[in-house]
Amino acid sequence: MLMARRLRSLKCAPPRPRPFVDFYMKHGVIPTRQDISNLPRHLDRRSALYRSLGIIPSYLRGCSILEFGPGSGHNAVHTLSLDPKRYVLVDANQASLKSSRQLVAQHRRKTDCQVVDCEIESFTTRERFDLVLCEGVVPTQINPAQFTRKVAHMAKPGGVVVITCMDPVSVLPEILRRYLAQQIAPAELPFAERVKILTRYFLPHMRTLKNMSRKPEDWVIDVAIHPWSGRLFSMATAMKALQGRAVPLGSSPKFLTDWRWYKDIHGVSTYDLKQPLDDYHSHVHNFLDFRSEARSKKPSSNLPLIRLAGDIYDRVYTVERKGKPYPRTKISQDVQKVARMVEADIPEAAQALREYAAHVKNLQVTKPSPFRHFQKLWGRGQQYISFVVEE
Template identity: 30%
Template sequence: MPKTHLEFYDAHGISPVHYVVGDTQQHFERRASLYRSLGLISLACRGARVLEVAVGSGQNSLYVASLMPASLTLVEPNPTAIREIRELYANTKVAHTKPSLVEMTLQDYMPEHTFDIVLCENWLGRVPHERALLRKLAGFLAPQGVMVVTTLTPTGFLPNLIRRALSVRYCDPRLPFADRTEQLVTMFAPHLATMSAMTRSATDWVQDNMMNPAYFDICLTIPDVLQEVGNGLNALGTNPSFSTDWRWFKALCGEGREFNRHMTGAYQAELHNFFDYQLEFSQPDVELNCAIETSCLVFLDTVRDYESAALAGMDLTDSFSEVIACLTNIIGQLKDFPEQVKAGLEAGLKLLSDEERDLQKVAADSPFSRLFGRETVYLSLIADVTPARFDARG
């Protein structure tokens, strides 16, 4: 049974991370807007030494390459992705810096020099060996260099964790890969179609989010990242942007800087706004936010246990009851939240409890089918102090 992203991709010969780009200009505008919110304007890349790890299809790297960095190093071990990256750069008409493609894992990679910019999206998670790799990446930064990583919010993760539980409930995890993919696309393609800016195919999304065993481990939060690399790196920006700072700039010196502490406080104060990507509302109880976050993390592990029991062919009565009880508890914690959030979660709970297990009921329009959280949060960090190099092999 594969456990990591790479093992899962290799086992099925896939690289389920493609953008449905269509218009290259629009794709580049999206990437420029993302980097702008992270403090990386295009001039920051020009003439810089850039490293990207876990490149996937390479489509995002092409935007960086078009900004004419001095060098662009791409580290990617997946043979399917490597083939796609080569094809992308061989066929593009966009003027760019030719990248250096390194066909190995980050575990084995040790560069000969540091980098001004380090990028790693949608890979590193909360398990110890991946947190160690996060520290290793930080060690590749030159002084004043910038690292961009992705984090996940447990509250934003909740709607898709419900979908993961529905995937187990309605679609046996032991089915053949192609058959299960088809059934899950039937269930969730209509949900994905409710998001007008979606750029990923339903097949890729299902395989990477509803079938990939490593999905449970990607829930690395902003406080987690700051705990791992905060001694040498300071938070710079996020997308979505939620941190405001009204402190006087003249006070931002010495111990008064505290950018990581400020970012952590802003994150905790806004946890409620990650439940639904369509909503922004006020909820001033930070302690409640933190309690709900903890409950969502418990739900994550409960869904994982439920899926593991199903894969092992065990009786699911107890593990399923735990899923229902945990989700019911979370909904109870949200009694003063907007009706749109509560109705969506309650509709998800109703689908989980439905004994008919009709795929079309899941696919049908409902408050839950339209509920997606602000799951992925990009975080940029600056190496204000030279970080210690970390070799994850040692």
């Protein structure tokens, strides 16, 4: 009797869902492969990103770098070309580890490299690094703010940490495609068949992106099928998560400004986020369409757009989590509202959204993609932000 009571009081913690890793492991994939057959072009792109983030290539020679979630390892090829002294890569997905190991072995020159099979949350070492990279990993973790602080903690005082962010405005075009995907290739179909149907359907959309280097089927797996189990994480939330610990350095796209006299920046004012947060809110409408460079707006005037995009995001995912349905007429109305909000600043995006709203109501799932304008609408999906970690 006593034994039975004891057993009842012992609760076995349900296995913690692991964003990314569980899904990738289940299907044996790492859907972030890039076409790097034109290697100089790949290296140029990565150099452009690093410049935008304030990372100077020659400063990395002889440095130590830690990369969390290298995925397929294609970005590591560029990092290795900068000849760091030491480079540690940490991932928990077997397909990522295999691909990263192969690419590191192929492209390593003198760098001392280690590819470690470990969950980021439980990775520990006393070593601290000059540069910590964590791309395409933080948003949709269960607690992205805590995760970011863990990542930043691994940088040396005065070192740099790079993360990526996603907010509901920047991913809206992809979320609208995900809604289409739910209708065209429902979850009941076998995985391989869904990938095939959706790749065929969205290929004309992807072809409009001249410099897309990711494999089309990988975009389908990662964006249209992958259940994003955790929360989005905007640049604004990222800056707040690291306030007092790290100072924003650069971003891609590049739009953070600071008009203060440098001599006014010391002590607590070092961590004053008013200007970068205003910059974010006054430009976030440009995240809806990667072609857009519309003028900045009063920061508070973008809040309704953020809220409505967030609402659409939640509703699309609620359908998959077997919550409330999101009828086609309702998403059509919501998308029309977004179109009206951005009409004056981004007319091309508004036109694409109106077309989506018109078609989604009567979508013929067996027909090819009917979109002319919407197929060219891509948001600024993920943004990069770099920080200098507290001295």
